[in-house]
Ligand SMILES: CC[C@@H](C(=O)O)C(=O)SCCNC(=O)CCNC(=O)[C@H](O)C(C)(C)COP(=O)(O)OP(=O)(O)OC[C@H]1O[C@@H](n2cnc3c(N)ncnc32)[C@H](O)[C@@H]1OP(=O)(O)O
């Protein structure tokens with residue numbers, strides 16, 4: 648069911664420093680910061696030849712990454728995002744298998760303007776999974 652790896656997300660305590668490091672030391676193509684108020688984060692995408700890195704920084708009072716950064720003050724890998732062809736079919740199949748879809752259970756528009764949803768990390772080997780409709 649899952650297809651391409653769309654992105655690996657890294658929660659960072661200092662967005663400017665992370666961008667400067669990837670642009671400078673790693674020589675990467677780093678995009679502009681994008682506020683995502685519906686998701687409580689500011690994101691920056693780093694373009695790689697075969698996938699993307701998504702930097703995440705908290706936005707607003709109820710960011711879903713605040714707790715993660717409190718536990719991991721230096722930052723860390725927060726989630727991985729797989730593409731699926733049909734997100735509703737994917738959701739229904741996963742729920743039928745007992746996986747917990749986070750939030751309301753309804754997909755939301757993500758950073759690429761496409762539908763996304765999240766699966767609880769405790770149901771997937773300690774790794775938070777985002778699904779994005781291709
Ligand atoms: C910009 C849009 C979009 C895109 O298009 O790319 C994005 O990427 S938005 C990214 C941010 N949004 C989300 O992460 C939404 C889904 N996340 C959540 O609903 C919550 O973050 C969470 C996963 C339910 C965690 O909530 P939180 O309140 O921080 O923690 P808990 O105390 O409830 O955690 C329970 C348990 O899970 C562990 N945990 C938490 N986060 C992660 C994580 N990212 N990866 C792995 N494990 C995680 C946490 O440590 C707790 O474990 P125990 O301590 O063992 O109980």
Ligand SMILES: [Co+2]
Pocket residue numbers: 654656701726728777
């Ligand atoms: Co993401």
